[in-house]
Amino acid sequence: MENDFLADSQQSQELFSQEARALPPLAASTEVTSVDKTAASRNVMDVLTEILNEQKKLREEIYKLNCTLEASQAQKCAIVEGSPIEKEYINFLKERFSLNPWISFQEPETQNMLQKLIKKAGWSDSSGRSLSVLATFGSKKFTHYRNQVRSKLMGNKEVDVEGLALKSLHNYLWKCFLPSHVPILDTQRQHLTLMLRSFCGAEKLFRKGGTAGYAFWKEFEKFHKVVINNTRDDKWEKLEEKEERRIKKYVDQL
Known part of the structure; x- marks a missing residue:
């Protein structure tokens, strides 16, 4: 009797293991990973866009400063009094x-x-x-x-x-x-x-x-x-x- 019980129990465990191995991966896990990747990609693009915009603004500011400096230097230099000419x-x-x-x-x-x-x-x-x-x-x-x-x-x-x-x-x-x-x-x-x-x-x-x-x-x-x-x-x-x-x-x- 005891031997029959053990045999049935072992058979049940083997069947459970086979069913577990046969189950497909959870779809929910796959969907979460895809969403995370998409969100991460969007975040990276947003950051890159922001960096490019900042670089553009910085170049414009540098250009304005250079123009102001050149005008200031020209104004400072173009003085007849005391000049070599x-x-x-x-x-x-x-x-x-x-x-x-x-x-x-x-x-x-x-x-x-x-x-x-x-x-x-x-x-x-x-x-x-x-x-x-x-x-x-x-x-x-x-x-x-x-x-x-x-x-x-x-x-x-x-x-x-x-x-x-x-x-x-x-x-x-x-x-x-x-x-x-x-x-x-x-x-x-x-x-x-x-x-x-x-x-x-x-x-x-x-x-x-x-x-x-x-x-x-x-x-x-x-x-x-x-x-x-x-x-x-x-x-x-x-x-x-x-x-x-x-x-x-x-x-x-x-």
């Missing part, structure tokens, strides 16, 4: 002024000179700011020079400018003004001296100095254009003769 530029401006008291920074000759100075100074001019700095500096200098010349013609109580001979007037205006390497004798410069003398004589500015608020250079510019546009071949000789007579008449009356 200051003296050369001032000499250029003085020579040009003594030929024509107005300057156009768009003229090819002037543009070439400015580009040469920018290169010599080592300035960056990608934005055109260096040209603007030079033009502003030059314009201010020309205004200053015009004030100087007007003061010499009408405001010097120690020199009787009206009684100066044309050659003496020329030296008085330009000898100490021009750089040492620039010859004082120049036809165009002498013509400017002659026109200044003629204008002041005709307007009696030597004696009265012009009324308050008198626009000396604005009026002289009109006179200058009339003379320059005159097509007579002997206009300079005639103008010189006229001024010499004026000077002689004034001196004789002293």
